[in-house]
Amino acid sequence: MNQPTPAIVAQSAVRRLPRLALLLFCAAYVLPGFVGREPWKNADIMALGYMLELAHGRAEWLAPELLGQPPEFDALLPYWLGAWAIRLAPAWLAPDFAARIPFIALLVLTLLATWYGAYYLARTPRAQPVPFAFGGEALPTDYARAIADGALLALIACLGLAQLSHETTPALAQLGFTALTFYGMAALPYRLAGPIVAIAAGLVGLGLSGAPAMAALFAMGGAVLHTTDAPDDGASDLRGSRGTAIVVALALLAAVVALSLDMWQWRLTPTAFDSPREWRSVARLLVWFTWPAWPLALWTVWRWRRQLGHRHVALPLWFALVSLGTAILSPNSDRALLLSLPPLAALAAFALPTFQRSASALIDWFTLLFFSGCALVIWVIWISLQTGVPAKPAANVVKLAPGFSPSFSLLPFVVALVATIAWISLVRWRTKRSRHAIWKSMVLPAAGAALGWLLIMTLWLPALDYARSYAPVVQVLKQRMDAAGCVEVFGLTRAQIAALRFHGEMDLRMAATPGTCPWLVAAEDLQSSVSLAFDARRWRLVAKIPRPTDKRDNLLLYRRS
Template sequence: MLTYTPQAEVLSPKTHERPWALFLLCLIWLLPGVIGHAPWKPDEPHTIGIIHAMQQGHWLIPQLAGQQTWLDGPLYFQLTAVLAGWLGGWLALHDVARALSAVFVALVLTFCGGIGRELIGRRFGRVVVILMIGCLGLIVLGHTAISSTATMAGYAAAFYGMSLFKRRWIGAALALGLGAALAANTGSLHDAVVIWVIAGLLPVCFGHWRDRAYARVLIWAVVLAAPAMLIWPMMLYQHSPALLGAWWKGSVLGRLYGNGAALHWGELDFYLRTLPWFSWPALPIAAWALWDGRLTGYDRPVLQFSVLALLVIALGLVLSPIAQDDYLLPLLIPICVLAASVVDRLKRGAAAALNWFGVMTFGMLGLYIWLGWTAYMTGIPPQLARRADKVIPGFIHAFSIWDLLIGLALTATWIWAVSRRRQMGRQALSSWASGVALCWSLLMLLWLPGIDWVKGYQQTVASMKQSLPAQYQCISTDRMSADMAALFNYHGGLAVRWGANESCDLMLVMGTRDEVPPKGHWRKLWEGARPGDGRERLRLYQQFEPASIRL
């Protein structure tokens, strides 16, 4: 045969899916929560701090509260800073960053759909997209201003290139090369190495990729990626050879060695605890695909690619002493692709159980979101209203008829989606993904201002600024991360320097209710916390000379 037709395309059953329904589902899931709130811990202060420093002139080296940080490439931060400048203040910097993350997540979904189409067959790309939307780990991280969304898009583009080569080798080379370059310049060289190892092992291990077209793809992809991957290191070297050494130690070796000197198995326990819920419900279905391979054979390209990608990415994670949940994002791609390959072969009982569990879980959660909002607005029932006041103390949110109408429309859309009759496996996944989209969109529509009231630091920074002396040198920090120090600079335009600094006459201390004053001669000027936060307390101290105190 002169043309390649995936086996699954011949065997895939005819479905009655509507492309516009999938597009609507993606919009309902992706858009809420992108704009309209301040940076939230734990991830966004890091991102916003770096971008804010770039706007102040530190374009070449990502900096956080005056300290160089090398674990993330600069491209995502640079793009956000440029876009924020172009928009001219129409959107806040943190909103621009989150909008850019949403664009990269949309690219992830698009490429993942293409991977499913190429490796499994027609009408299976949408299954991969639905599985991605349903993964619990992508709900929050997919709506967060982090560079890992861009890195994940690089992985997805590269994987799409590895699957497209038999039909369009030029497009495959572009996707693989640019995807690897994007991962390197938004993540680290570690991510690019993982991509190239997977791309190189495919023809070594499996005959499907042992093809002249794939060889051309590899060659041209390297030619395209090499200049883009070398731009930043070359600019660092031109600025200072010492910076290139710092980049090599922090960006390249940082993911392997961390702060230690020996290679070890890192935070394996963290990933074993996190991955099951992070990739739910795709992971158990992917495990079933491996078991089902006894009957369908293990020589299928989708299974070979997914297993190899899973093993290489997982090996890169467990060999790193730096454990973060956003490092699991690329792992979702092969898990969802593998799970999509057996969605139509799921046991009827298992599919029915997942469908029932999804409808009941998200139906009850959506009802609770509605009841809480109604109680907050009307005071009925009073027990739930008091609970809302306790969670968001001091917050006043006016009633909006548009919030009510849009929320009702979203709920009606979910009821329509879960009541449609489809193949049981696809219906179960659609019900789960629709429930995720409903609850997330309702939460962001009805409760976003209240959540921002308790999670944001803008009120706390404004309160602290009122207690600042008329003149001071700078503000040092104690028991506070560089991310938080950068966030205070961003919200208040303050001269907060991370860590101890003898030249600073003010000190910002993060602690608990039990006050532990800094050692030396300091007097407290201010104390505060976020609304409703009973654990974290912030205190501002000013240095004084003991001789100046009159008894």
């Protein structure tokens, strides 16, 4: 029989995922990593440094600088958002957490836009399951809701989403605006005001976040698809040439805004991967970063190959291909690859109604063993740090982070314990003989990824803060300064300068000859350059401040003689 679609779904398979459980699950994924941690090196603390400069009036809003150095990423809006949040926050709120508030909203926006984007794609007639001869097939709205639930779970399950989506960097802003644009393109045939606002905000936001070219490519593909594949199921009349004209106009608006602020910069490096080793490195990144969405997305492309030109497959496929191509040619492959996760998750969701029971069982058992093993390792290492038993894990941590002193905190322990118990309960529920819902295959992968991230951000957070934050180095540096005064810096990275500003609250100035500050902080690998650039008789080396977890990141403290 020639089936119009490969999806054969009964109404019993699209029962609703409880909304309260879904909301609590999303909160458990979003909040850890934003709450309670120090800014980490490098991009996280660097972005915070520019936000603080803007918030305190030490830099121009259209040209952010940190001691005269422009940002590494050509973006404006992410730094504006953090600076505005710092300015509006009450005095008792730490500035680093205040800067994270708009980025929490961006991650929530990403999850929400992915859900609604997948929902409207699943509403299209060519995405619907095969009608049964005597009825009983899934209703369109229920089917679309189940596909959207699967897409959201697939997004959370992606391993590469965890860390980068919890940093206050332009990458998270680009992710949020990509998901918003994706939603607008998917919903445009069915709604008017909301999708237009979403597309406009998404394209302009991408342009101001350092990705105007990607915004233009997303808009071009969406406009072409809107012209060639308009739904015919009673969707709004905003289709064909009218819808295309609106998308093109919004793309031109975003381009004009980006061009007027000098945001168009060529960053791709086509010759960056000249050796097989570099290509293998990118291939490994693609495999683990987008897991488990990429194999499901490939399965969707194969099973829905007769519908490749239709919007429910073509739209997320275009967004994913643009992001993947940019990641391959970009010097920051992981941050560019982050933008592929929402469309890949939507593609992965359309694989779910085509699965056989054996495929679902394979996913469940692999996920169960993998994430249970990860959780066990996290707990064993934490117990070893607290009790010394077993001794080897604690010894390995001391070797990797010399000087770290473990401590016990009740609230993180309780949160981690509750999350682990919830995982065990979820595994028991999933392995019971119950009616099948198409989103159930994504429950364990998403819950496992969320569990791993939550355990790391609770049990391992003190060790990670010690290893990845500049706070320990800056504290030692301040202790060696027995008198207050301005500090000159020489050869430091943007991240190091931002750390001295934030953790040390130092009055920093670029090193000059002759200088006026009593202190000089320089990078260790430039020790010979300090002697050449400055009169060695005028400076006395006070201390070498080692970074416990990175021997290449040490600082030298000089005092004026």
